[in-house]
Every structure is written in C-alpha cells, then in structure tokens.
Amino acid sequence: MGFFKKRSAKDGDAASSGSAPAGAMTSAAGPSAGVPAPSLTGSLTERSVIECLRQVAHPAQGRDVIDLGLVSNIKIGGGNVSFDLQIADAASPATAELKAACAAAVGKFPGVGHVSVNMTSKTRAGDEATRQVMPQVKNVIAIASGKGGVGKSTTAVNLAVALKQTGASVGILDADIYGPSVPTMMNIENAPRSMPDQSLEPATSLGIRLISMAFFMPKNQAAILRGPMVSGYVTQFIQRVVWGELDYLIIDYPPGTGDIQLTLSQQAPLTGAVIVTTPQEVALADVRRAVSMFETTGVPVLGVCETMSYFICDQCEKRHHIFKQGGGEAIAKSIGVPFLGGVPIDPRVTEGGDEGVPIVKGYPDSPAASAYREVAGAAVVQLDILEAERGNYLQSFQLEWAR
Numbered sequence: 001m002g003f004f005k006k007r008s009a010k011d012g013d014a015a016s017s018g019s020a021p022a023g024a025m026t027s028a029a030g031p032s033a034g035v036p037a038p039s040l041t042g043s044l045t046e047r048s049v050i051e052c053l054r055q056v057a058h059p060a061q062g063r064d065v066i067d068l069g070l071v072s073n074i075k076i077g078g079g080n081v082s083f084d085l086q087i088a089d090a091a092s093p094a095t096a097e098l099k100a101a102c103a104a105a106v107g108k109f110p111g112v113g114h115v116s117v118n119m120t121s122k123t124r125a126g127d128e129a130t131r132q133v134m135p136q137v138k139n140v141i142a143i144a145s146g147k148g149g150v151g152k153s154t155t156a157v158n159l160a161v162a163l164k165q166t167g168a169s170v171g172i173l174d175a176d177i178y179g180p181s182v183p184t185m186m187n188i189e190n191a192p193r194s195m196p197d198q199s200l201e202p203a204t205s206l207g208i209r210l211i212s213m214a215f216f217m218p219k220n221q222a223a224i225l226r227g228p229m230v231s232g233y234v235t236q237f238i239q240r241v242v243w244g245e246l247d248y249l250i251i252d253y254p255p256g257t258g259d260i261q262l263t264l265s266q267q268a269p270l271t272g273a274v275i276v277t278t279p280q281e282v283a284l285a286d287v288r289r290a291v292s293m294f295e296t297t298g299v300p301v302l303g304v305c306e307t308m309s310y311f312i313c314d315q316c317e318k319r320h321h322i323f324k325q326g327g328g329e330a331i332a333k334s335i336g337v338p339f340l341g342g343v344p345i346d347p348r349v350t351e352g353g354d355e356g357v358p359i360v361k362g363y364p365d366s367p368a369a370s371a372y373r374e375v376a377g378a379a380v381v382q383l384d385i386l387e388a389e390r391g392n393y394l395q396s397f398q399l400e401w402a403r
C-alpha cells in the first residue's frame with residue numbers, strides 16, 4: 001500500500017526549501033512553486049485571503065504559510081480581516097517579520113481595511129509510538145551527531161531553554177552514559193529521586209526536567225560499563241522516568257552511530273532528530289552516517305544544525321567564517337534534509353556551559369542565543385510539517401478507500 005510511506009512526496013519540497021537561508025522570507029520572495037500569483041480583484045473572501053497569504057514564505061522553510069498549515073480561523077467583517085498565525089518562537093525577530101509580511105500581503109487586496117494577525121503557539125499532539133512508551137510526552141527530539149565534540153550537548157541544553165521560554169514544558173534525557181555533561185551545563189535545583197516502585201523522578205533546572213547518568217556516578221569518576229549494561233541504563237531512562245506532562249523531551253545522544261545510538265533510536269519513541277555538525281567539509285560523511293542511522297530506524301530527520309559556524313569579532317563586528325562558510329547548509333542540501341540554522345562561536349557559550357547557565361538564559365540578546373532560538377523554531381516548524389503530512393496522508397487514504 002503506497003500510502004503507508006512514513007513521509008509523503010512533499011518531503012522533497014520540504015527538504016530543498018528547508019535550506020533557504022533565514023531571512024529569505026519576504027512577500028517579494030514570491031509564491032511557492034506552482035502557485036499562481038493571486039489576482040487582486042474580485043470580492044474579499046476567505047479564498048482571496050488564502051491566496052494572498054500563499055505569497056508569504058516562511059523565513060526558515062521557504063514554503064508558504066498556507067502550505068505549512070500555519071494559518072487558521074480566518075474571519076472577514078466589512079473590510080477587516082483577522083486570522084491566527086501559528087508561530088514557534090514569539091521572541092524571534094523572524095516571527096515579527098513573518099507577521100508583518102502576512103499583514104502586508106493581505107492588506108494589498110482591494111477593499112481591505114484593518115488586518116489583525118493573532119499569533120498562536122501550539123505543540124503537536126504526539127504520535128502513536130510516543131503515546132505508548134511515554135504517554136505524557138508529546139514530542140521526543142533526538143540531538144545527535146556523527147562524531148564527538150561538535151556541540152551537541154550545548155545545543156540540546158540551549159534548545160531546551162529556548163523551547164521552555166516559549167511556555168512549553170520541557171525535559172532532557174542525557175543519554176551519554178559514558179560522558180554525561182548536561183548536569184554540568186545546568187545548575188541543578190533538585191536531584192532526581194528513586195521511588196519505591198522503581199520509577200525515577202527527574203532532577204530539575206530552570207524549570208526543565210532532567211535525567212542523566214551523572215547523577216548516579218561518583219563525582220569525577222568515569223563510568224566503567226560494558227555494552228549490555230549501558231543499554232540497560234538507557235532502557236531504564238526511557239522506561240522508568242516519570243516525566244509528567246511534557247511538550248518536548250530532548251534526548252542528548254552520545255557521539256557517533258554505534259550500538260548504543262541504534263538501541264536508543266529503536267527504543268525511544270522519537271518524533272524526529274536534529275543532526276548537529278560543524279561547518280568543515282569532513283563533517284559530511286559523519287552527518288550522512290547519522291542521517292542514515294535515523295532513516296534505518298524510521299525516524300524523520302528534522303534537519304541539520306550547524307555549530308561554531310562563524311566568529312563575530314568584537315573589534316570590527318564582522319562575521320569571520322573560521323572553518324567554511326555555508327558548510328552545514330551545503331551538507332543539509334546534499335543529503336536532502338532541511339537546514340535549521342547556524343550558531344556562531346562565542347566564548348560565552350562555553351562559559352555558560354561550564355557555569356551551568358546556558359547562553360539562551362544568561363545572554364538572551366547575544367547572537368548565539370538568538371541563533372539557538374531560531375534553530376528551535378525551525379525544528380518546531382518541521383514537527384508541524386510532519387504532523388501536517390500525517391494529516392494529508394490520512395486524507396488521501398480515506399479518499400482511496402471510498403472509491
């Protein structure tokens with residue numbers, strides 16, 4: 001049955017358009033491929049509003065806001081128009097830009113007076129697999145990389161804080177059993193607790209729930225564990241932690257694509273994966289390996305996040321691309337997955353990691369913090385696209401069935 005493909009034919013669009021650079025959205029960016037320009041004539045109807053909004057491309061995704069399913073609840077009263085626009089991050093400058101572009105696009109239609117764009121933010125309802133293994137968790141996102149030291153844990157922590165700041169409930173599962181680093185990166189407020197029924201209550205930091213092997217190891221001692229023991233710990237973390245209601249659970253993967261990563265990808269009810277890379281050309285093979293691991297286990301790759309992309313000089317304020325400009329974006333494009341954004345090198349990122357205050361919290365106005373927020377927003381858009389595609393698939397299934 002052809003309809004049962006995990007992702008639809010639209011994936012190709014999502015993948016290639018996903019590599020559009022942030023800020024590419026303007027109403028001048030033109031309509032999505034195959035969508036005719038709207039005729040600015042006729043009476044003002046819901047359809048004409050939709051056609052106007054088809055001219056507005058999402059800054060991170062390239063696809064238009066109607067195609068992405070971000071617009072709902074269109075109301076027309078006299079010449080006034082209002083609608084809801086679903087957004088991932090209220091604080092992002094791209095969000096304000098998107099809102100203005102939507103209002104301007106509709107405002108061009110003859111006879112339109114006031115346009116009111118209501119920003120809404122919603123989390124996905126969660127898929128079947130997540131509901132069974134982690135019934136109270138809506139989305140489980142893996143943060144992985146083909147090789148070590150690329151900034152995965154730092155990304156996991158900062159994305160978690162960025163999502164928390166949108167009002168979502170968030171948890172982090174530090175799955176790096178041999179080298180757990182997440183608790184160091186976040187000042188822990190409450191340690192985890194082992195409950196009489198063998199369940200585990202997670203630690204908390206900045207309102208984020210957290211579990212990590214670091215809590216169960218004597219300080220400064222390496223974990224001396226053999227393969228089966230490691231997967232045992234991972235399984236327990238997946239099955240025994242009482243997360244409570246969570247919108248997002250971020251899983252910080254150990255580096256590489258070995259057995260433990262495969263076990264994780266099979267056992268954890270992953271909604272999607274973010275692949276972290278540095279911009280160098282040599283990273284391509286590593287990213288490919290990581291993407292292929294998730295594809296093998298049927299986990300959609302939400303996109304590539306590039307870290308240590310460039311350095312902003314505090315003398316001249318210019319961006320210096322120390323490694324290679326556009327490396328992560330090119331890698332994403334060549335593999336056919338979206339590019340979620342690039343995070344600059346900033347000593348405050350490391351400082352925040354060492355001191356337990358992630359940069360998104362410690363220096364929210366820094367370029368690195370806003371880059372992490374952009375990446376979080378782009379990942380959420382990909383989750384929405386996945387959900388929309390599931391909806392599309394169901395529709396086509398019903399149509400086929402009815403014939």
Ligand SMILES: Nc1ncnc2c1ncn2[C@@H]1O[C@H](COP(=O)(O)OP(=O)(O)OP(=O)(O)O)[C@@H](O)[C@H]1O
Pocket residue numbers: 145147148149150151152153154155176179181254255307308309343344345346347349350351353368
């Ligand atoms: N944008 C950045 N600017 C400056 N330093 C960074 C940035 N991102 C990460 N780092 C630093 O790079 C080092 C490695 O980061 P991190 O521990 O997050 O990588 P990792 O991929 O999780 O590593 P491992 O594979 O060992 O788990 C850390 O010292 C971190 O502070």
Ligand SMILES: [Mg+2]
Pocket residue numbers: 152153154176181252253
């Ligand atoms: Mg790490």
